[in-house]
Amino acid sequence: MKKITIAIDGYSSSGKSSMAKALAHSIGYRYIDSGAMYRAVTLYAMRNGMILPDGSVDVNALINDLPEINVDFKIEDGRQITLLNGENVEMEIRQLPVSNNVSLVAAIPAVRHYLVERQQAFGRDKGIVMDGRDIGTTVFPDAELKIFVNASAETRALRRVKELSEKGQQVSYEEVLANVVKRDHIDETREESPLRRANDAIDLDNSSMTVDQQNEWLMNLYNSRVN
Numbered sequence: 055m056k057k058i059t060i061a062i063d064g065y066s067s068s069g070k071s072s073m074a075k076a077l078a079h080s081i082g083y084r085y086i087d088s089g090a091m092y093r094a095v096t097l098y099a100m101r102n103g104m105i106l107p108d109g110s111v112d113v114n115a116l117i118n119d120l121p122e123i124n125v126d127f128k129i130e131d132g133r134q135i136t137l138l139n140g141e142n143v144e145m146e147i148r149q150l151p152v153s154n155n156v157s158l159v160a161a162i163p164a165v166r167h168y169l170v171e172r173q174q175a176f177g178r179d180k181g182i183v184m185d186g187r188d189i190g191t192t193v194f195p196d197a198e199l200k201i202f203v204n205a206s207a208e209t210r211a212l213r214r215v216k217e218l219s220e221k222g223q224q225v226s227y228e229e230v231l232a233n234v235v236k237r238d239h240i241d242e243t244r245e246e247s248p249l250r251r252a253n254d255a256i257d258l259d260n261s262s263m264t265v266d267q268q269n270e271w272l273m274n275l276y277n278s279r280v281n
């Protein structure tokens with residue numbers, strides 16, 4: 055069967071990662087979480103004093119270090135984990151301090167160019183499902199299947215609170231909702247490849263869908279593209 059490239063874009067906490075992961079697992083494709091790459095670079099910046107006291111990023115220092123920031127993935131106990139220069143940072147990059155800084159780091163053009171090149175290298179041989187914000191527009195504009203996922207900000211915040219509490223992190227709904235709304239705004243309005251639906255993407259609003267329903271919807275779509 056021919057291998058294709060599948061791009062899944064959408065708002066934060068829209069459930070796109072879960073559906074991308076499930077599809078990749080079912081069809082034997084590689085899954086890449088591009089958001090994890092922006093999160094890992096953000097963690098690097100935080101650890102190295104590049105987030106300044108006024109909340110801005112020391113852009114020059116970060117650009118200077120980019121060639122030394124290696125973000126990769128590996129499978130451990132059947133789960134994909136993110137590596138920052140070989141260190142497992144999977145837990146740390148999902149926490150609120152990183153979430154609060156990541157949109158600013160992801161808005162820096164040099165960071166985007168650096169990571170987009172890396173993402174394109176991951177997809178060179180096709181057979182990949184990648185999720186993010188600009189996968190169907192910038193990273194893989196020729197992807198054979200593009201999905202754009204959305205759900206209301208309130209639904210996404212509730213999902214995120216549940217997800218974090220399952221990981222043992224107690225956060226307030228209000229705090230998470232504020233983070234979701236703020237990130238949407240920064241992601242949509244940045245100059246360099248903003249969150250944008252590709253013209254040939256298929257829309258999915260999953261506000262009232264179960265995980266199983268959305269996985270089935272995506273699988274049917276995939277089958278219709280490869281058969």
Ligand code: DC
Nearest residue numbers: 066088089092156157160186187188
């Ligand atoms: O999908 P996520 O919430 O883990 O993404 C984290 C941040 O990274 C998000 O605020 C936007 C940014 N991002 C991006 O700008 N481009 C991507 N392809 C993926 C994520």
